[in-house]
Amino acid sequence: MNDLQRNESVRRKLAAWWDTNARDLPWRFGRTTPWGVLVSEVMSQQTQMSRVVPYWETWMRAWPDAAALADATTAEVITAWGRLGYPRRALRLQDCARAVRDRYADELPRTYDELTGLPGIGDYTASAVLSFAFGERIAVIDTNIRRVLSRVFLGEESLGGSAKPAERELVNRVLPADAARSVTWNQSVMELGATVCTAKRPLCDVCPVAEHCAFLAAGRPGLGERRTRPRQRFAGTDRQVRGIVLDALRGLPDGQSVLERSRIESLWADHVQLDQCIASLDEDGLIDMLPDGGVRLPQ
DNA sequence: TTCCGGTGTC
DNA sequence: GACACCGGAA
Incomplete structure (x- = not known):
């Protein structure tokens, strides 16, 4: 042969x-729009698909198209992203939605260059959307x-x-x-x-x-060999601290949006590192720092 | 405790 | 081309 x-x-x-x-995933078999496919691909980049399903369902009910997501508040977007991880991606997805609305009249473009020109869309996602949503050969x-x-x-x-x-x-x-x-x-x-x-x-x-x-x-030579990827520690890193702060903000009771300074300080013992993380979250646009030392999700 | 990944940034 | 970013599975 x-x-x-x-x-x-x-x-x-x-x-x-x-x-x-x-697998019978809700964004497969022509049951959603190209935008819905894009959202599923962005969410699936960091999380197994079975765990993505409930987030995707809720997300698409709240914001069925790019224009709807473009109008959401940052706080709503970060909260809906929940524990999917990489919260900056939620912001990029909203940036992407605004670009689609503004540049392409709320209609996802169909070329590789236009798609990769959108915030948060790289080679993989552009190719996946062209193939899975538009049926292109790529x-x-x-x-x-x-x-x-x-x-x-x-x-x-x-x-x-x-x-x-x-x-x-x-x-x-x-x-x-x-x-x-x-x-x-x-x-x-x-x-x-x-x-x-x-x-x-x-x-x-x-x-x-x-x-x-x-x-x-060939007898499966080298099965499971470690991929050469610099491994990332977790415990005690900024990554952990940032997650704790965002989680506390998401968990605030309804009608309450500000996390007071005293509550923040109870989240992490090392206040130097804590303040660095607060500052980096602020720089990323994931939180707003208030003059009195409190923080909140951007409105 | 170790491992996993697509994009953006430097 | 190295590295940061997240949370959960193994």
């Missing part, structure tokens, strides 16, 4: 697998797709930081020529990476393309 036949065989197997195994490159394609076609783990040129060439080379098939390809490869071809413990027993997988044939 030559490369082309193998590629086509993998495609057919994955498409059949997708038909019966795709290679989507995220870590799941890199891991799956590298294993199946190269027989090796995808290691290291950003995608290298050779990796991008592979992803483009195996992308089906037909647009509709390319969309299913992107979705099914990504889904396989999320649910079967996982990083540490791939479920090769139930994998629909096991018979074509170069990685499995």
Whole structure:
């Protein structure tokens, strides 16, 4: 079997697998707008999809389109973002909504350059929106797709930081020529990476393309090898302190918006670090500092 | 305790 | 191209 036949065989197997195994997420199967797809992609960047679902449902009910989100208060946006993580992304998503409303009359643009020109939208999200929302033929490159394609076609783990040129060439080379098939390809490869071809413990027993997988044939060399990524500590870092402050603000009772200085000081013993974090949250636009030392979510 | 990730920034 | 950013799963 030559490369082309193998590629086509993998495609057919994955498409059949997708038909019966795709998770029934509310932004799939044409049930939402391109904007809804974009929101789901931004939320899914840092959080597993199953945990995103309830946030996405609430968010889209409150702000069904870009114009609606553009008009929300920052406090509302940060509160609705909840514990999704990376709260600055919630602000960027609102910036993005304002740009879509102002530059594109509330209609998401359909070109890569216009999409990546929006706040918070990089290569991955632009490609994902073009493929999943607009049905365009474009290679989507995220870590799941890199891991799956590298294993199946190269027989090796995808290691290291950003995608290298050779990796991008592979992803483009195996992308089906037909647009509709390319969309299913992107979705099914990504889904396989999320649910079967996982990083540490791939479920090769139930994998629909096991018979074509170069990685499995090679005896899964280097399975679960550490990706070279600088690891980030957590305990005691600014990251933890910032989260504690925002969480306290989100948890204020209805009708109360200001966190008093004395309450702030009870959140963290090291007041030097605490004040640094308050200042950085203020710089990020995530909180407002009041003259009396209190803070609140921006109105 | 360790590990995970897309974007923006420097 | 290194690093910060978050919270939760493993």
